[in-house]
Amino acid sequence: MNGVRDAVLSDQLVRQFRKEGWIKVDRLLEEDALIRVQKALDVVLANEERFEGEQAYRAEPRFRSQFANLRHRPQETRELNIGWNPKLGEVARILLGVEHVQLFAEGGVIKPARQEGARATRWHQDLPRQPFDRRDALTIWIAAEDIGLERGPLAFLPGSHRLGPLGRLDMTLDGQDDIYAKFTDADLELVGRPVTHPLRAGDATIHCALLFHSAGSNESDRPRRAWAVTYMSSETLYNGAPSGSIEGVNLKPNQPFDHNAFPLVA
Numbered sequence: 001m002n003g004v005r006d007a008v009l010s011d012q013l014v015r016q017f018r019k020e021g022w023i024k025v026d027r028l029l030e031e032d033a034l035i036r037v038q039k040a041l042d043v044v045l046a047n048e049e050r051f052e053g054e055q056a057y058r059a060e061p062r063f064r065s066q067f068a069n070l071r072h073r074p075q076e077t078r079e080l081n082i083g084w085n086p087k088l089g090e091v092a093r094i095l096l097g098v099e100h101v102q103l104f105a106e107g108g109v110i111k112p113a114r115q116e117g118a119r120a121t122r123w124h125q126d127l128p129r130q131p132f133d134r135r136d137a138l139t140i141w142i143a144a145e146d147i148g149l150e151r152g153p154l155a156f157l158p159g160s161h162r163l164g165p166l167g168r169l170d171m172t173l174d175g176q177d178d179i180y181a182k183f184t185d186a187d188l189e190l191v192g193r194p195v196t197h198p199l200r201a202g203d204a205t206i207h208c209a210l211l212f213h214s215a216g217s218n219e220s221d222r223p224r225r226a227w228a229v230t231y232m233s234s235e236t237l238y239n240g241a242p243s244g245s246i247e248g249v250n251l252k253p254n255q256p257f258d259h260n261a262f263p264l265v266a
């Protein structure tokens with residue numbers, strides 16, 4: 001995939017990703033790929049009742065989503081090949097600085113409209129919830145439509161990926177934590193103030209697995225529709241932890257994710 005480095009990722013963006021743990025990429029998706037994301041979200045919204053357990057986030061109205069490996073997603077969304085997109089894979093590969101990446105999971109992250117009582121997404125890191133033996137993973141979060149600040153785009157704590165894993169925080173609690181209270185004085189020297197940006201349809205933010213991120217509630221009267229795709233280095237080993245995204249896949253602890261549910265994309 002020649003040209004991704006020039007066309008999508010400037011040196012400055014790559015430097016920012018390494019230093020701050022996140023970036024925003026304007027117009028990451030071209031029109032046809034964006035239409036596929038919108039179609040997949042239509043399927044997710046139309047099939048909500050089919051999703052159970054961790055895939056549904058049904059127990060709490062923070063956001064309803066269906067974020068899972070390829071095998072657990074409805075066929076209609078699999079065929080749209082969103083995460084299996086060499087351009088997205090190449091972006092992930094370059095940012096992680098690894099030889100190859102595999103698709104781990106993807107799905108709709110839909111925050112219901114204000115009148116349905118949507119809540120904020122609490123500050124958290126992804127890695128403590130992921131069954132990985134290392135940090136080389138990231139999530140590309142794609143806006144399927146314009147997402148202004150009032151609709152809950154992701155917010156990030158720049159530099160917080162350098163703190164290491166701070167635990168599997170409870171995402172289902174109400175309200176927002178004073179996340180800075182969890183940091184030591186030395187931690188605070190590494191961490192910037194929260195940043196968040198409005199996104200246009202097809203824009204994306206990309207955050208690494210150790211970066212603290214959150215999202216405000218959706219204050220608009222329409223669902224906030226985004227699609228998230230997580231890639232990991234193909235060197236990653238399964239750490240043996242249970243995870244909704246590997247249910248039904250027979251992985252061996254301390255072995256690679258060697259299964260067609262986790263395709264090599266770049």
Ligand SMILES: O=C(O)CCC(=O)C(=O)O
Nearest residue numbers: 063109121139141215228
């Ligand atoms: O979309 C959200 O509100 C949260 C999504 C998230 O935490 C993630 O994609 O890692």
